[in-house]
Amino acid sequence: GVDPDGQAFAQFISNFLSQYGRWNSPKYLIGESYGTTRNAVLANILEQQDNIDLNGVVMMSSILNFDTSIDQPNLNPGINLPYALALPTYAAVAWYHKALANPPATLHPWLDQVQTWAMGPYLRALNGGSALPQAQEQRIAAQMAQYTGLSKSYILKA
Incomplete structure (x- = not known):
């Protein structure tokens, strides 16, 4: 978990600073993706538990709300927003790779239409x-097939 990671990194940093006499050196944390979550915990541990002041923290590709991630649906069962947010990306990829049965000539404003449908x-x-009534399920699957290039039967199996 993130807390044990933070503790392990804090211990390493403290030991490193002592072993190499770097307590007066500038100290920065940099993290990307999951590392940004770890950095938030680590910065707090360093400051509160180890009295280690940082000169800065850099976070790249931060995830600000885990409820918007489609990577681990088991973490937030029943949260459907990530799927609606991801659909326009799938549609754009299908358009780019010419996987659509009736592709629009240009990506925009079609993608705006996809976004509106996805969020509505x-x-x-x-x-x-x-x-969901079966007739509505069929309509949604048909529209999703048009936007993604996937078959309606495949979508209905999901």
């Missing part, structure tokens, strides 16, 4: 879950 009817359908 698609998200409402996801939130409806298994209570």
Whole structure:
């Protein structure tokens, strides 16, 4: 977990500073992706527990809200927003790779239409879950197939 990671890194940094006499040197943390989450915890541990002041913290590609990540749906079951947010990207990839049956000539304003649909009817359908009427499920799957290039039957199996 992130807390044990932070403790391990803090111990390493403290030992390094002591072993090499670097207590007066500038100290910066840099983290990317998960490292940004770790840095938030690590900076707090260094300051609060080890009295190590930092000169700066750099966070690249931060995830600010884990409820918007599609990487681990088991962490937030029932949170459907990530799927609606990801759909326009899937549509743009399908357009770029010419995987659409009826592709628009240009990506924009079509992608704006996809985004509106994803955050509206698609998200409402996801939130409806298994209570979604079958006719609506069929319509949503058909539209999603048009936007992604995936077959309707494949989408309905998901």
